[in-house]
Amino acid sequence: MTLQLQISKALSTDLKSHPIEASTDLHAMQWYGHRVQVLRRKCVILMELQSRYAMVFTGLTKPDFARFPELVRERLWREALSICQLDDEQSARLAGLVNVISQPVQIMTGSDRSVQAHLKEVAWHLDWMANEVGALPADSGEEFSFGLRVNQMPRKSKGEKEYFYPLEVLRDFWLGLLAHDKPRPDNVVPFRRPS
Numbered sequence: 001m002t003l004q005l006q007i008s009k010a011l012s013t014d015l016k017s018h019p020i021e022a023s024t025d026l027h028a029m030q031w032y033g034h035r036v037q038v039l040r041r042k043c044v045i046l047m048e049l050q051s052r053y054a055m056v057f058t059g060l061t062k063p064d065f066a067r068f069p070e071l072v073r074e075r076l077w078r079e080a081l082s083i084c085q086l087d088d089e090q091s092a093r094l095a096g097l098v099n100v101i102s103q104p105v106q107i108m109t110g111s112d113r114s115v116q117a118h119l120k121e122v123a124w125h126l127d128w129m130a131n132e133v134g135a136l137p138a139d140s141g142e143e144f145s146f147g148l149r150v151n152q153m154p155r156k157s158k159g160e161k162e163y164f165y166p167l168e169v170l171r172d173f174w175l176g177l178l179a180h181d182k183p184r185p186d187n188v189v190p191f192r193r194p195s
Contacts, residue, residue, distance in 0.1 A: 001027065001028060001029070001100055001101045001102075001103070002025055002027075002028040002029075002101075002103070002104060002105075002106055003028060003029045003031065003072070003073075003076070003101060003102040003103075003104075003105045003106070004022070004024065004025055004028045004029070004030050004031070004106045004108065005031045005032070005033055005046065005072065005105055005106065005107045005108070006024075006030070006031070006032050006033070006108055006109065006110030006111065006112070007019070007032070007033040007034070007107060007108070007109055007110070008032075008033065008034040008035065008109075008111055008116075009109065010034060010035045010036075011033050011034055011035040011044060012109050013035075014035055014042065014044075014060070014065045015065055015068055015107060017066070018068060018069065018107040019107050019108050019109055020106055020107065020108055021108070022106055022108050024110075025106075028106070029048065029101055029102070030048070030049040030050075031046050031047065031048050031049065031072075032046070032047050032049065032110075032111065032112055032115045032116070032119065033045065033046045033047075034116070034119045034120075034123070036123045036126070036127070038058070038123075038126055038127050038130050038136060039130050039131070039135070039136055041058065041059040041060075041136055042059070042060045042061075043056065043057065043058045043059065043060070043123075043126060043136065044056070044057040044060060044068075045057075045119050045122050045123055045126070046072065047115050047118055047119050047122070048166075048170060049112065049115060050169065050173070051164075051166045051169035051170040051173060052115070052118050052155045052157065052164075052166045052169070053151050053166040053167065053169065053170040054118075054119075054122045054147055054150055054151060054166065055072075055075055055076070055079060055143075055147060056122070056126060056137070056143045056146055056147050056150075057071065057075070057143065058126075058136040058137050058143055059136055068107075069104070069105035069107065072102070072105050073099070073102045073103070073105060075140065076098055076102050077094075077095050077098040077099060077102070078140070078144075079144060079147070080094060080095075080098045080170075080174050081094060081095060082144065083167055083170065083171045083174070084171055084174050084175060084178075086178075090178060093178060093181065094174060094177075094178050097174075097177055097178065097181060098174075114157050114158045118155055118157075122150050125146075125149075125150050126146065129146065148167065150166075151165070151166040151167040151170075152165055152166075152167050153165075153166075
């Protein structure tokens with residue numbers, strides 16, 4: 001599978017070496033990204049298309065942008081495991097599924113007006129929080145904590161009648177994926193056709 005990340009013009013200036021020419025793959029997980037300045041530091045907000053779940057990266061430097069696909073993949077599986085709260089065996093299976101889904105991370109320029117509006121809303125919350133506290137989240141744990149707050153706020157997308165909560169939608173996606181990937185019992189031998 002693939003994770004496709006469509007980025008804004010602002011973010012594309014920082015990720016110059018990563019964008020590729022590709023068409024949207026409807027079977028890939030679709031994310032959108034935007035870069036903002038908060039407290040004079042570069043921050044990136046990513047948002048998944050269907051759930052509108054946001055991941056926030058704060059105070060990024062040139063080396064961070066150079067290895068951005070790796071940062072996205074690592075954060076994705078950590079957040080998936082954190083929001084699902086599974087036992088060790090299920091966590092290992094889910095980490096494997098997230099790894100499959102996010103290989104490779106394809107970065108391309110593009111946007112979606114509805115997602116862009118939600119990205120700006122998250123950016124506003126990040127700016128407000130940083131100015132209230134006087135600092136940005138200092139590490140991935142604090143970034144995740146901030147994300148938990150904004151992902152538990154109701155959102156509404158075009159064409160939807162009801163509000164939804166991004167954290168619940170993405171958690172349900174991961175749990176559904178895990179439910180469809182049942183492990184084979186040890187005593188079952190897979191069927192093989194005779195040669």
